[in-house]
Amino acid sequence: MxxxxxxxxxxxxxxxxxxxxxxxxxxxxxxxxxxxxxxxxxxxxxxxxxxxxxxxxxxxxxxxxxxxxxxxxxxxxxxxxxxxxxxxxxxxxxxxxxxxxxxxxxxxxxxxVVLFAPEDLLLVKGGPQVRRRFLDIELGQMSPQYLHNLSRYQKVLQQRNNILKDSERVDSGLLGTLAVWDEQLVEYGTKIIRKRLEFVDKLQQFSAEIHKRITSGGEELTLEYKCSLLQQGDSPDALADRFRAQLAVRQKDDFRRGSTSVGPHRDDIEVRIDGKDVQTYGSQGQQRTAALSIKLAEIELIRHEVGxxxxxxxxxxxxxxxxxxxxxxxxxxxxxxxxxxxxxxxxxxxxxxxxxxxxxxxxxxxxxxx
Ligand SMILES: Nc1ncnc2c1ncn2[C@@H]1O[C@H](COP(=O)(O)OP(=O)(O)O)[C@@H](O)[C@H]1O
Ligand SMILES: [Mg+2]
The missing domain is CATH 3.40.50.300 (P-loop containing nucleotide triphosphate hydrolases)
Known part of the structure; x- marks a missing residue:
């Protein structure tokens, strides 16, 4: 276009x-x-x-x-x-x-559009919120449905956190309201996670190829969506149950913190070169090159999805x-x-x-x- x-x-x-x-x-x-x-x-x-x-x-x-x-x-x-x-x-x-x-x-x-600005070089080096923002922006421009779910999720999360902050007056009524928000959090949250898993998986295929080319066949880049709710070998179907269960298990803690400690708002993408976490072990140059590969992959991914x-x-x-x-x-x-x-x-x-x-x-x- x-x-x-x-x-x-x-x-x-x-x-x-x-x-x-x-x-x-x-x-x-x-x-x-x-x-x-x-x-x-x-x-x-x-x-x-x-x-x-x-x-x-x-x-x-x-x-x-x-x-x-x-x-x-x-x-x-x-x-x-x-x-x-x-x-x-x-x-x-x-x-x-x-x-x-x-x-x-x-x-x-x-x-x-795909925007590449100096701060994007921090895509790999920066904190998880940088990568979540990246996911939300890229998925959002390809899928209105994702945007809708995301904005619903964020609203529900806010409401839930408001209740958690109000821990002075924990009573059965309040817990009842919390249960209603939990159910919606699970509904929108699992949709977001599924979409992100799919996206990172495709992005990984394109970026691995590009990265190999940029590094003259040298380095193997892998991306993995890190979700605290998914364990190795889990089927995505287990997601909603696990999310619901985790919210219950952590409820006490969440009241203490005044915020929700589990869900897609806490997830991340792990970036590895030759099997090693680039964030921890990569040189500055490797981190930048990996960021570049991911950005270039996005161009190919959009073409793949949008035509x-x-x-x-x-x-x-x-x-x-x-x-x-x-x-x-x-x-x-x-x-x-x-x-x-x-x-x-x-x-x-x-x-x-x-x-x-x-x-x-x-x-x-x-x-x-x-
Ligand atoms: N709402 C605004 N109204 C008028 N000028 C603005 C506004 N927001 C930013 N600017 C001006 O825009 C300029 C920055 O533009 P920018 O495109 O970031 O510059 P650059 O050429 O360095 O990329 C600054 O001079 C700033 O004062
Ligand atoms: Mg400028």
């Missing part, structure tokens, strides 16, 4: 912007704090209806303006969609082909990676994947720029063709 146009109004430091994007590579060059990442953020917003870095949607409204607007035309193999999104101080409106969607999940998924390549967003990462990896990254995407790159310097990109890229200069919320 390809994003053909991008229009912004009162989005971050852009008063008004209208861009045509290359079907292959578009490069945004500029100094720091000029608005390069803001452009990629707006593209991500069209895909996920959510920013990867704004705590609140309203942060994205240009200072002094009342609302922000982002719009884009997506070309897919069978048809094109126009997507647009208004952000207000309170709430947002999303439209597909001009028709407002009341459910955000009806908007998400028309455009798929088309996503749009690749590379935010300031080229200088982060050494030459060998740069080569593989740019090589891998070739002609097939539309790519938007931001960078502060064009060094190393000369050939790409000459041959097939559209290059824009970004300065203080304005974009000009160079």
């Amino acid at each position: 390809r994003l053909q146009t991008l229009e912004l109004r009162d989005f971050r430091n852009y008063r008004s912007l209208s861009l045509r994007l290359s079907p292959q590579v578009t490069i945004f060059v500029g100094q720091n704090a000029q608005g390069k990442t803001n452009i990629l953020e707006s593209v991500l917003l069209l895909a996920l209806a959510k920013s990867h870095r704004a705590g609140r949607d309203a942060e994205m409204i240009r200072w002094g303006a009342e609302s922000a607007w982002v719009s884009g035309k997506v070309e897919r193999s069978r048809r094109t969609y126009s997507l647009d999104l208004n952000i207000f101080e309170r709430g947002k409106k999303v439209r597909v082909n001009g028709v407002e969607k009341r459910k955000i999940s009806d908007f998400i998924g028309h455009l798929n 088309e390549y996503p749009v690749l967003l590379l935010d300031d990462v080229l200088s982060e990676l050494d030459e060998m990896r740069q080569l593989h990254l740019l090589d891998g995407m070739g002609e097939r994947v539309q790519t938007l790159i931001t960078t502060t310097m064009t060094y190393g990109l000369e050939q790409l720029m000459r041959e097939k890229a559209v290059v824009y200069r970004v300065r203080n919320g304005t974009v000009s063709e160079s």
